[in-house]
Amino acid sequence: MKSSALPRKHRAWIALYALEGCEQDRTEILRINNVTESDLTEFEEGWLRLRCRSLAPSR
Numbered sequence: 001m002k003s004s005a006l007p008r009k010h011r012a013w014i015a016l017y018a019l020e021g022c023e024q025d026r027t028e029i030l031r032i033n034n035v036t037e038s039d040l041t042e043f044e045e046g047w048l049r050l051r052c053r054s055l056a057p058s059r
Contacts, residue, residue: 008035008039008043009043009046011033011034011035011039012033012035012040012042012043012044012047013043013050014033015030015032015033015039015040016040016043016044016047017047018033019040
């Protein structure tokens, strides 16, 4: 796998967003973002917190 300028956590978050949209094959999304299923599991909780914050109405 090639290296990336983005940290693994951020690549996993990008993959999770892509998977949420279901526009590509899961294996392809993992390959493109250079992450594994384990990476997704490790960073999913943080991604969910980030996602909930971005969906919350601003005050």
